[in-house]
Amino acid sequence: MRVKSFSGGVHPREFKYLTSKKPIEKIPTPKIVIIPLSQHTGAPAKPIVKPKDKVKIGTKIGEPQGHISAGVHSTISGTVRSIEPWTHPAGPTVLSVIIESDGADEWKRLIKPDYESRSSTMGVDESLTPFQIIDIVKRAGIVGLGGAAFPTHVKLSPPKNKSIDTIILNGSECEPYLTADHRLMLEKPYEILEGGKLIARALCAGGTSTSGGNAKKKYIAIEENKPDVIKKFKKLAPEFRFELCIMRTKYPQGSEKQLIKVITNKEVPSGGLPFDVGVCVQNVGTSFAIYEACKLGKPLIERVVTVTGNVKEPKNLLVRIGTLFKDLIEFCSGYDGEPGKIIMGGPMMGIAQSSDEVPVVKATSGILVQKVNKLSLPEDIPCIRCGSCVKACPMGLLPSKIKDYVKASKFEEAKVIGILDCIECGSCAWACPSKINLIHYFKYGKLMLQKTS
Ligand code: SF4
Ligand code: SF4
Structure with a gap:
């Protein structure tokens, strides 16, 4: 099977070995x-x-x-x-x-009996219409669990003039350290693919018809650094009529636009969305949540979180939304030494925290603890015009030039050369030998453009 990849990107150290063999613990x-x-x-x-x-x-x-x-x-x-x-x-x-x-753990299920599956088998009630699936997803409060947290019912209801013929389940999980999706794919493959079938069914008619049907092409994308998962899906994916796409291990392989280009050879236009090219990308965790909502009537009340880095026992945990970070860290036997930096997510796109008294939210894929300022960037030194950032950019942008324009407050010029197409993946900053905090300039430039528009 051919391994697929995109141009640009970087190869940060992965550190996934810390948790990739740790089963999900509740x-x-x-x-x-x-x-x-x-x-x-x-x-x-x-x-x-x-x-x-x-x-x-x-x-x-x-x-x-x-x-x-x-x-x-x-x-x-x-x-x-x-x-x-x-x-x-x-x-x-x-x-x-x-x-x-109150310690009782009493449930209020989401769906009424007429939506419930008729059997105790793995499959979901085949008679659910696209409209019913989208309605359940909406009532379950499901959002994209890959990080963007975009409401899933909206993604499943593209404008009437956009027809979706391709579904991609995204199991790339390219951020270093994170293994939540890896473990979910290993432990819940049937459920993820059942969720994929529901996504395909929901999208086939934009939720407005009861006719059923399916997207023509269904893929599941997995990075080649997960051989155990690949082995599992090689057998299972065809049973669900999904094609397995093995992706080269490279950051940011899991970015929507890169995945679409590599798998379908279609390019999402500047300022456009995947539905403009007939594609819907859903994270594997989202697919699992859709399955649980439609099969079990579960709203999105918990998710898998990788707790890793400088904690005594790094783990993958099934966590209720709203649990404080400090409780998770305690469950992992506490900090391993003095914590320097706590990040929600991975080191490339994650968000640094000012305290561990913040709650897990729907978008929390991981908690990464770093020792004192291990990840902080040293002082900028001048740009040496080496071009490493250009080579690393998966969007084909000129990061150093955009930075120059933003620094000079020339925001319109930065817009002309594509600042709004920047996906803030951080590859350019990672590759920069001068350690220039390029992302800072891009975020600032975008904010200024937003203010003046
Ligand atoms: S310019 Fe934006 S898209 Fe390109 S590498 Fe840098 S952060 Fe990523
Ligand atoms: S990688 Fe850094 S030093 Fe090299 S051209 Fe880009 S901004 Fe300048």
């Missing part, structure tokens, strides 16, 4: 959860509970506001203690619902 129900009402791209959800209200696992506590938004559910059973602003791992303080556990 962390005990936390005594308290802090659930932010904004964990997704789009408008924050509006609280629909008040202090002293009793809730169960799966009780909706936040109502989506508008089309691009997502519902939020309680992840434990207990009592609402308060609704107050709390630091969000993505940065700003966000209104959050704080719930104390």
Whole structure:
């Protein structure tokens, strides 16, 4: 089988060996959860509970506001203690619902019996229509679990004039250190592919018809550094009519635009979205969540998180949304030495935290602990015009030139040469011998363009 790849990209050290052989462990129900009402791209959800209200696992506590938004559910059973602003791992303080556990772990399932599967077998009720699948996904508050946290029901409802003929399940997991998707693919392959079938069925008619059908092409993309997963999917994927695409181990292999280009040879236009070229990419974790919602009536109340780096026992954990980072680190036997930096996600695109008292959100794929400033960039030294950043850029941009324009406040010029196409993957900064914090310039430049538009 041919191994596929894109041009550009970099090869940071992986460090996946720390957790790739560790099965997913379920962390005990936390005594308290802090659930932010904004964990997704789009408008924050509006609280629909008040202090002293009793809730169960799966009780909706936040109502989506508008089309691009997502519902939020309680992840434990207990009592609402308060609704107050709390630091969000993505940065700003966000209104959050704080719930104390009653220890009962009582459930409120999402779907009514007529949506439930008719059997106890692995498969999902074949009679679910596209409309019903999208409705369940929406009510489950599912968002993209690969990092972007875009509401999945929106992704499954492309505009009427866009027809999707290709589905790609993204199991690349190219960020160093992270193995949450790796373990999920190894331990839940049937469920992921069943979820893939549901995605295909939902998209075939944009959710407006009850006719069923399927996308013409269905792929699952896995990086070649996961031979155990590849072995499993080589056998299973054809049974579900998915084609296995083995991707070269290279960062950022899991980026949507790169995957689409490599697998379909289609290029998402500048400023466009995958549906413009008839493709829908879904992370394997999202596919699993869709399966659980449609089969078990489970809203998105938990996810797999890799806790790694300088903790005593790195692990892959199944964690309730809203559990504090410090509880996960404690479950991994604590910090291994003085923590210097705590990152949500991986070292390339992750977000540095100011404290470990922030909650796991739907987009938390990993928690990486680094010793004192191991990952911080040293002081910039001048650009030596070596071109390494240009070679590394998977989007074919000129990172050093964009940086020069931003530095000179020439934002329109930066726009002309493609700053808005930058996917902020960090490959250029990683490759730069002068250790220039290029991403900082790109984020700043984009912000300034947004302000002036
Ligand atoms: S310019 Fe943007 S897309 Fe290109 S390597 Fe740098 S961060 Fe990635
Ligand atoms: S890699 Fe760094 S030093 Fe080399 S051209 Fe790009 S910005 Fe300049």
